[in-house]
Structure formats: C-alpha cells, structure tokens
Amino acid sequence: MVVKKKKTLTRLAQGRPPLATPSRSMTRKASRTLINKHHQLEKTRIRAIRIGDKETEAKITAELESLGGLDHYQKASLQGQSIDRGGDTSKVLMEWLPLDELKxxxxxxxxxxxxxLSTRNACSTSKIFNVEHIDLNSQEPGIQQQDFMERPLPENGKGPFDIISLSLVLNFVPDALGRGAMLLRTLSFLRADTDTTITTEPLFPCLFVVLPRSCVDNSRYFTDDKFDELMAALCYTRVRSKKTQKLAYSLWRRVAGVVKEGLTFPKQEVNPGKTRNNFVMTLKGPKT
Ligand SMILES: C[S@@+](CC[C@H](N)C(=O)[O-])C[C@H]1O[C@@H](n2cnc3c(N)ncnc32)[C@H](O)[C@@H]1O
Incomplete structure (x- = not known):
C-alpha cells in the first residue's frame, strides 16, 4: 500500500477553502490566484491607511476594483463551498450538534x-436554526448586506442569538486588532444566559469559528493555545475542535463571567521561523 505523505502547510493561502475544479466561469487556478491576490492587496491597503499613505491606498483600491472587487472574490470563495467538493463548512457544525435533541x-x-455566501448551506436547510445571514456584499436576496462591525447593538443589551458563525471570516479581516474586535463583538449578540439547558451537554450559547489551518499551525504569533487563551479572556471555552488538511474548525461555548474592561491581548512571537506566517488576533484597550 502506498502511504500518502501529508503536506505541511506553510502559507496562509494554502489553508483557504478547497477551490473549484475548472469551470466555464473560473478555473481552480484562477480562483486561487484571485483569492490570494485579494488578501494580499487588502493587507497592503490597510497598512497604507494605517500610515496615512493616501497615494498607495488609492492605487490599491483601484487595483482591487480592477480585479472585480469583493463580488468577484466572493464568487471565487463560493466555488470553494460547492457541495461536490465538500466545501460547506457548516456540515462540520451539524456533525457536532445533538440533532435529535435539537429537533x-x-x-x-x-x-x-x-x-x-449562500442561504442553502447545511445549517440553513436543517430546520433546526432560524438563520439570519449577513455579509459585506450580499450575493442573494436572503442575505442582508451589513458589516457585522456596524450592526446596531441589541437595544435592551440582550443578545438574541444562540449561535454565531464566523466561518472563514476572521482571516478575511485584514488586521489583527480588527479580528480581536470582531470576536469581542460577538458577545453583544449572543444570549448572555449561559446556564440554559437546551441540550444535555451544555453547548449554547456558542460561536462557530473556521480558520485556515495555517493560522493556528504555522503562525509565528498564533497557536491553538493562544486561541484558547484569547477566548478564555472573552469568556469562551472550546467545546469542539477538528482539523482537516486545510481548515481548523472550533466551537466555543460562552461561559459565565465578565470580560475585563480594557482587556488587552498583545502580539507575541511564540513560534519563530522563516517559513511561518504572521497571522494573529489581538485586543487593545477599551475601544477594541
Ligand atoms: C472567505 S468568505 C467566507 C464565506 C463563507 N462563510 C465560507 O465559509 O465559505 C468571507 C466573507 O466574509 C465576509 N465578511 C468579512 N468581514 C465581514 C463583516 N465585518 N461583516 C459581514 N461580513 C463580513 C466577506 O464579505 C466575505 O464574503
């Protein structure tokens, strides 16, 4: 029997969702190139904004537009989701949940x-959830066009959701502080009553996160332990975890506790190495 050697992922781009087989609209190679280029340009644009380099910012924005902008990027990502390639990440969440109890x-x-990107993934069609879909750029009438970071906070301070999904979204956010801020913000929308007995094993309220595997396995600054540490500071505990060759899936239950005012979570090198990437999620002060 020939044993296939597992490839070690060295670049963040390698951990992105499986991409399409050649199609009339976009070949596998073209969609991969587009996704990588988009991520690269976004990073450069954010760097330019941070240092006030208006000229570079305008140049990169124009370049992103010439690539077809977010819309084209999403179409490439959608190819990665198509059912025949097993790309719907919400299928893993469904495997983890006690469906009989939930039904x-x-x-x-x-x-x-x-x-x-779609209203037809495994969670949305399961009938177990009433799903509200949002995206920066809606691809379907059932998806509300909304920036999660701008979504109005619940009026009574009580989050209405039992579960929030951030599948391949945190790695889309171009800067470390933005990712941390997004994680922190999930708390405002999740139910705060942590002792609800929806399932025999306490799982809700919770957050489903999917990241390219290289974010936790090959970063100079981020590991599974760091992720646990960051999430513990946000009153989340890991209840499920799974890795495939390209992706790292995790489910985090919100636990009782108060997130410290002005909580910080700095960038610290934990895995030096030339071939590693720079992925990290950080928190800085009260405004994050
Ligand atoms: C790589 S796609 C992932 C899509 C899908 N969830 C999946 O697992 O394949 C990332 C998506 O996140 C969306 N996104 C990123 N930041 C967002 C934000 N702040 N609010 C809403 N959507 C956001 C982007 O517009 C993009 O469509």
Whole structure:
C-alpha cells in the first residue's frame, strides 16, 4: 500500500477553502490566484491607511476594483463551498450538534451567520436554526448586506442569538486588532444566559469559528493555545475542535463571567521561523 505523505502547510493561502475544479466561469487556478491576490492587496491597503499613505491606498483600491472587487472574490470563495467538493463548512457544525435533541425543541434556535455566501448551506436547510445571514456584499436576496462591525447593538443589551458563525471570516479581516474586535463583538449578540439547558451537554450559547489551518499551525504569533487563551479572556471555552488538511474548525461555548474592561491581548512571537506566517488576533484597550 502506498502511504500518502501529508503536506505541511506553510502559507496562509494554502489553508483557504478547497477551490473549484475548472469551470466555464473560473478555473481552480484562477480562483486561487484571485483569492490570494485579494488578501494580499487588502493587507497592503490597510497598512497604507494605517500610515496615512493616501497615494498607495488609492492605487490599491483601484487595483482591487480592477480585479472585480469583493463580488468577484466572493464568487471565487463560493466555488470553494460547492457541495461536490465538500466545501460547506457548516456540515462540520451539524456533525457536532445533538440533532435529535435539537429537533425536539419547540422553537428553532436563533443563528447569525456572518460572512454568508449562500442561504442553502447545511445549517440553513436543517430546520433546526432560524438563520439570519449577513455579509459585506450580499450575493442573494436572503442575505442582508451589513458589516457585522456596524450592526446596531441589541437595544435592551440582550443578545438574541444562540449561535454565531464566523466561518472563514476572521482571516478575511485584514488586521489583527480588527479580528480581536470582531470576536469581542460577538458577545453583544449572543444570549448572555449561559446556564440554559437546551441540550444535555451544555453547548449554547456558542460561536462557530473556521480558520485556515495555517493560522493556528504555522503562525509565528498564533497557536491553538493562544486561541484558547484569547477566548478564555472573552469568556469562551472550546467545546469542539477538528482539523482537516486545510481548515481548523472550533466551537466555543460562552461561559459565565465578565470580560475585563480594557482587556488587552498583545502580539507575541511564540513560534519563530522563516517559513511561518504572521497571522494573529489581538485586543487593545477599551475601544477594541
Ligand atoms: C472567505 S468568505 C467566507 C464565506 C463563507 N462563510 C465560507 O465559509 O465559505 C468571507 C466573507 O466574509 C465576509 N465578511 C468579512 N468581514 C465581514 C463583516 N465585518 N461583516 C459581514 N461580513 C463580513 C466577506 O464579505 C466575505 O464574503
């Protein structure tokens, strides 16, 4: 028997979702090139904004537009989601949940899917969830065009959702502080009552996160331990975890506790190495 040697992922781009087989609209290579280029340009644009380099910012924005902007990027990502390539990440979440118990609920659970490309993924069609889909750029009438970071906070301070999905969204956010801020913000929309007994094993309220595997396995600044540490500071505990060759899936239950005012989580090198990437999520002060 020939044993296939597992490839070690060295670049963040290698961890992105499986891409399409050649199609009339976009070949596998073309969609991969587009996704990588988009991520690269976004990073450069954010750097330019940070240092006030208006000229570079305008140049990169124009370049992003010439590539077809977010819309084209999403179409490339959608190819990675298509069912025949097993790309729907929400299938893993469905495998993790006690579906029989959840089907007995009189009301469907409330789910917020941030960064939704389709309304037909496994969670959305399961009937277990009432899913609200949002994205920066809506690809379907059932997806509300909304920036999660600008979404109005619940009026009574009580989050309505049992579960939030951030599948391949945090790595889309171009800067470390923005990613941390997004994680922190999930708390405002999740139910705060952590002792609800929806399932025999306490799983809700929770956050489903999918990242390219190289974000936790090959970063100079971020590892699974760091992720646990950051999430613990945000009152989340890991209840499920799975890795495929390219992706790292995790489910985090919100636990009782108060997130410290002005909590910081700095960038620290934990895995030096020339071939590693710079992915990290950080928190800085009260405004993050
Ligand atoms: C790589 S796609 C992932 C899509 C899908 N969730 C998946 O797992 O394949 C990332 C998506 O996140 C969306 N996104 C990023 N930041 C967002 C934000 N702040 N609010 C809403 N959507 C966001 C982008 O517009 C993009 O469509």
């Amino acid at each position: 007995k609920q009189t009301q469907p659970l409330q789910m917020l899917e941030v960064g939704a």
